[in-house]
Amino acid sequence: MDDGRPSAATGARRPRRALWTGLAVTFALGAVVVGAWALRPGEPAASVSPGDTPTPTEAASAPMTPSAAPTPTPAGFPANTTAYDVLALPQVDVFAVIPSLPVDDDPFGSFTGEVARSLYDAAPVFADPLGEPVGALPRAYVFDGTTVPIVERQDHWVKVLLTGRQAYPSQGNPAQVTGWLRTQDVVILPIDTRVEVSISARTVDIVSTSGTERVATDFAWGTEATPTPLGRSFVMLIRTDSALWYTRGNPLVYLSVQSPTLDGFAGASVAVTAFHYHDDRSGRISNGCIRLDPGAIARLAQLALGTPVYIRA
Structure with missing residues (x-):
């Protein structure tokens, strides 16, 4: 958006590449069994009278019935090993x-x-x-x-x-x-990191197992007509585009979510939400992106691709 998005002018033509034509793979990577274990109890013992109690020798020689081994129940949907084109x-x-x-x-x-x-x-x-x-x-x-x-x-x-x-x-x-x-x-x-954005508090935090790092205490967000999308998304792309003058050479951190009101932007068929720099970066003034200062953008640009992001009202 004004806010920086992939566009036709910046190489938005989708490349076509050779995609995997599909050989069925029969192993599952990193699978963790979280389902219940099915245990089959042993047969109940028959009741006996005191006179029928077996002697130690008889008890020792009685045949033992082995218990059934526990069988893990696969968690969730069944496997699908079909090969697809x-x-x-x-x-x-x-x-x-x-x-x-x-x-x-x-x-x-x-x-x-x-x-x-x-x-x-x-x-x-x-x-x-x-x-x-x-x-x-x-x-x-x-x-x-x-x-x-x-x-x-x-x-x-x-x-x-x-x-x-x-x-x-x-x-x-x-x-x-x-x-x-x-x-x-x-x-x-x-991945142990996520981004938390609060529009009401105007804060941006990077949260990880080592603690919470506040990277912004003010920013600009979307207008009523072009609101910033709320909910969870993730970091899709990080790049610098000198053609986008308003970024002043600072990187853009694009998210996976797009505008809730715009079909496209600036002649492109997408309207991607992003964190980016802008001279005007306070209040409800953007086309949906989060406008931040250079320090905040530099820190967010260090995140790994796929990092989860929450934007809350």
Whole structure:
């Protein structure tokens, strides 16, 4: 947006690359069994009278019935090892509009503290683990968005936040989208940092296991007509673009979520929310982005791709 977003003028043409055509992979990476263990109790002992009590010798020679070994119950949806032609699927990226991608149903829910990235050129993305894939998440893309945070983890599946939209604001719900990935298709890595933005308090904090670091005590945010989207998202892309004069050479930290009211911006088909520098950076004045001072932007630009972000009212 005014606010800095990938545009046609800055190389927004989507590259087409060779995507993984799909060989079924039969192992699951980093799977953790969190389901219940099914224990089968032994047969109850028959009642006996005092006179029928076996002698020690008889008891020792009585045959022993082995107990059944506990069987783990897989957590969540069943495994799917089908091979898919990901070249035939729409690519999930910042420009994607895929109606079958579900909008995040828990926008202030928690993250697992992990991120996922495709092991191959692309991984199939599912709206429903019991259905067919609706898109393909590339391993590499010019505008990133390929390292995605996990919001639910199962033995065979992970639910993640994604870039792109279900619909343009003028046609439907443009909010943050989600999808499911098979654990066999991705590498899972830990991440212990998140960003917390409070519009009412005008604060931006970086929260990690080592504590909370306040990086801003004031900023600009979206107007009533072009509000800053609330809820959870993640760091999609970090870059510096000298063509965007208002950034004064400071980096932009783009998020996975886009404007709730703008179909596109400045001739582009996207309206991406971002943290960025601007000379005017206080109050409700932006097109949806969070405008910050140079120090705050420099610190946010050090975050890893896929870092979770919460924006609260």
